[in-house]
Amino acid sequence: MKEGPNLAAVAALLGDPARANMLTALMDGRALTATELAHEAGVTLQTTSGHLARLEAAHLLRVEKQGRHRYFRLSGEDVAEVLEGLMGLAARTGHLRTKPGPKDPALRQARVCYDHLAGDMGVWAFDRLWAKGLVGGHDRHVHVTERGRAFFAGFGIDVEALAQGRRPLCRVCLDWSERRYHIAGAVGSQLLRKLFDKGWARREKDSRVVHFTPKGRQDFAKLLA
Amino acid sequence: MKEGPNLAAVAALLGDPARANMLTALMDGRALTATELAHEAGVTLQTTSGHLARLEAAHLLRVEKQGRHRYFRLSGEDVAEVLEGLMGLAARTGHLRTKPGPKDPALRQARVCYDHLAGDMGVWAFDRLWAKGLVGGHDRHVHVTERGRAFFAGFGIDVEALAQGRRPLCRVCLDWSERRYHIAGAVGSQLLRKLFDKGWARREKDSRVVHFTPKGRQDFAKLLA
DNA sequence: TTCATAGTTCGGCAATAACCGAAGCATGCG
DNA sequence: CGCATGCTTCGGTTATTGCCGAACTATGAA
Numbered sequence: 001m002k003e004g005p006n007l008a009a010v011a012a013l014l015g016d017p018a019r020a021n022m023l024t025a026l027m028d029g030r031a032l033t034a035t036e037l038a039h040e041a042g043v044t045l046q047t048t049s050g051h052l053a054r055l056e057a058a059h060l061l062r063v064e065k066q067g068r069h070r071y072f073r074l075s076g077e078d079v080a081e082v083l084e085g086l087m088g089l090a091a092r093t094g095h096l097r098t099k100p101g102p103k104d105p106a107l108r109q110a111r112v113c114y115d116h117l118a119g120d121m122g123v124w125a126f127d128r129l130w131a132k133g134l135v136g137g138h139d140r141h142v143h144v145t146e147r148g149r150a151f152f153a154g155f156g157i158d159v160e161a162l163a164q165g166r167r168p169l170c171r172v173c174l175d176w177s178e179r180r181y182h183i184a185g186a187v188g189s190q191l192l193r194k195l196f197d198k199g200w201a202r203r204e205k206d207s208r209v210v211h212f213t214p215k216g217r218q219d220f221a222k223l224l225a
Numbered sequence: 226m227k228e229g230p231n232l233a234a235v236a237a238l239l240g241d242p243a244r245a246n247m248l249t250a251l252m253d254g255r256a257l258t259a260t261e262l263a264h265e266a267g268v269t270l271q272t273t274s275g276h277l278a279r280l281e282a283a284h285l286l287r288v289e290k291q292g293r294h295r296y297f298r299l300s301g302e303d304v305a306e307v308l309e310g311l312m313g314l315a316a317r318t319g320h321l322r323t324k325p326g327p328k329d330p331a332l333r334q335a336r337v338c339y340d341h342l343a344g345d346m347g348v349w350a351f352d353r354l355w356a357k358g359l360v361g362g363h364d365r366h367v368h369v370t371e372r373g374r375a376f377f378a379g380f381g382i383d384v385e386a387l388a389q390g391r392r393p394l395c396r397v398c399l400d401w402s403e404r405r406y407h408i409a410g411a412v413g414s415q416l417l418r419k420l421f422d423k424g425w426a427r428r429e430k431d432s433r434v435v436h437f438t439p440k441g442r443q444d445f446a447k448l449l450a
Numbered sequence: 451t452t453c454a455t456a457g458t459t460c461g462g463c464a465a466t467a468a469c470c471g472a473a474g475c476a477t478g479c480g
Numbered sequence: 481c482g483c484a485t486g487c488t489t490c491g492g493t494t495a496t497t498g499c500c501g502a503a504c505t506a507t508g509a510a
Contacts, residue, residue, distance in 0.1 A: 006242075006315050007239065007245050007249070007312045008240055008241060008242040009315060010311050010315045010318070011237075012241070014233070014236035015233055015238070015240035020231070020232050020236060024232065033486080033487095034486075034487060034488095035485095043468085043469075045486080045488090046469090046470070046471085046488070047470070049487060049488055050488085051468090058318050059314075068476070068477040068478065068485065068487075069486070070487070079314065082307065082313075083232060085303070085306060085307040085310055086232035087230045088303060089284075089303065089304060090231050090234060091230040092284060093284040241498075242498095259456075269499075270457065271458070271459080271500070271502095272499055275459090275498085277457095292507065292508070293457075293507040294457090295456080
């Protein structure tokens, strides 16, 4: 009758508005304190505390103690991926939160997803990497090609070194606004970092929105032309 | 504070055990009736009805009406993908369920659906009829062609006579094990009857299972070759 | 028409759990 | 030390919602 793991328990955790708000706030990969998350969720601190305990028990969050603060962050990229997927389903049903807020277009254009680039720009970048034969594979199993290694090296990303880490080198992540894949994994993470380092883009404060400078956009386009 | 679509509403839908069981049962892409889903979920039909209405309203399910049955299926691959992702998170926490149960292979191969042939054999027969140009049309509106009339006459089925009756001459029926169409309607009914009359197949007692004799299978294959 | 099956709607009950106030620890600072 | 801050635990209230029995509608078969 029933097959596979019990998804209901996890989904129920994500299904509470307060918890969902907290997780959404953590989608950008930052670590936030319980007090900050309480504010995000719009509930009192003691309520938040209970929620966070449950999320941590389910291994959806990791916590880092630091003095009298406790910093919470998503436990991994896979959590962010599922959250993005759920947003995709929600967006499809027209269940937009309220109306598309003022930040919505910016969010659709470029945003942080965990620690890599999402939105229109993220999907475009993945498309170009693929078209240029810098990443390859089929379905969702993606890898960096030989030519890709050279390309990333030229961009200041040492793929060989990343490959030593435990983290999957290259993954894809489904984009809720574009309904297509963008690049994730260690390479995706480094790619976004380089965009910031080079001054091509910067993060909006307290938001997932990523702003490209005019020149940055131009250079990025040229890079992947 | 809040960015992006409201994932809580969708996640809450997936977070109920009964609904999660229904969705899990639909994960393989088949279409199931409300009664079957009620059984899967372990709740009564009226409870199921409410759940299905909500899932459909959220566009997580699509429904196909067929006679007095309503066949539900996942609305798309993206839904299945999110469910998979949630199972992944659940599995990570060690929330495994009971083992998968054994299926009934005979039922999948050939069975009675009302009064016509379903299962692997039923879908195969419809494919052949279609490929040979004996039935035609598009989408779900199917009719017997001129050549088809001659073919069925040769098999002992008088299409002209059947056309006099109130019952639709030729319909298609969605197959739950193959999740494709097989032939139904008056012609489908007569076809199955002829299979029994000719001794090519027989019904298992108190079951929907249909057993073909070796010779019957051979002759049927030759007929539609 | 009459009967059977598939599914929906309605109403009330019961269990869950989200919420907050208040009190209790723990850490850091002066 | 005393005090403030960050967070957790406890208890009781409240709102939600999942559930089923019963009655109702719709389709099909005889």
